[in-house]
C-alpha cells in the first residue's frame with residue numbers, strides 16, 4: 001500500500017491528542033488508519049494533478065513545456081527521441097508515464113501513449129501500476145517518467161519504477177525526471193508526499209532494474225537561478 005507519511009503522521013498525532021491512543025498499540029485501528037490515509041492521499045493527488053481549479057495555478061510550475069528551450073527534458077530530449085526515430089526503420093513506440101496534459105503528443109502524435117490516473121488529457125486514464133499489468137512488456141522504445149514517480153514511500157517508488165521499466169525493450173530508453181524532495185510552494189501541495197530522490201538511489205534503481213545509466217545530471221542548467229520549486233534530477237537509462 002502507498003504510504004503518505006505526512007498524512008499518516010498527522011492522523012496518528014490527531015488520535016493521540018484527541019483520544020489519547022497510540023495507534024500502533026491497536027493493530028485494527030492501524031489497519032483502518034492506513035486505508036484512510038490512502039483514500040485521503042488519492043484525493044490529494046487528484047485535486048493537485050487533476051483538471052481542477054486547484055491544479056491550474058500549480059501547473060504553471062511543473063508543466064513540461066516550461067523553459068522548454070533550456071531544460072534537459074525539453075528540446076534536448078525532443079532531439080534525442082527524434083534521433084532514435086531516425087535510427088529505427090519502424091515508427092518507435094513511446095509511453096509517457098504520468099503525462100499530465102499530454103504535451104508530447106504535439107511532437108509525436110499517435111506514436112506516444114500518455115497515461116495518467118488523474119489528468120483527463122491522458123490517452124489511458126490509468127496509473128503506471130495498473131497500466132503495466134495490461135500491456136505487453138518489453139514493447140516500448142522509449143518510456144518517459146517525467147516528474148510522475150515522485151509520490152509516496154520508497155516501496156511505492158520501487159513498485160512504480162519496476163512497472164515502468166518492464167515496458168522498455170532491450171536496448172530501449174527510459175528518461176527520468178525526479179524530485180530531490182522539494183514540496184511545491186502551493187497550498188494544495190502541502191499534503192503531497194514528495195519522495196526524496198538522490199543520485200545514489202537513481203543509480204541503484206537503474207542497475208537493479210537492468211539498465212545502464214547513460215547520463216545523470218540536473219534538468220535545468222545550474223546557472224539558471226530562476227527555477228520555481230527548485231531543480232530536478234535528469235537521467236537517461238538504456239535497458240541491457
Ligand SMILES: C[S@@+](CC[C@H](N)C(=O)[O-])C[C@H]1O[C@@H](n2cnc3c(N)ncnc32)[C@H](O)[C@@H]1O
Pocket residue numbers: 045049050062063064065097098099100101103115116117118119126127128129146147148149151160
Ligand atoms: C509533476 S506532474 C508532471 C506531468 C508531466 N509529466 C509534465 O512534466 O508536465 C506529475 C504527474 O504524474 C501523475 N501521476 C501521479 N501518480 C501517478 C501514477 N501512479 N502513475 C502515473 N502517473 C501518475 C500525476 O497525475 C501528474 O500528472
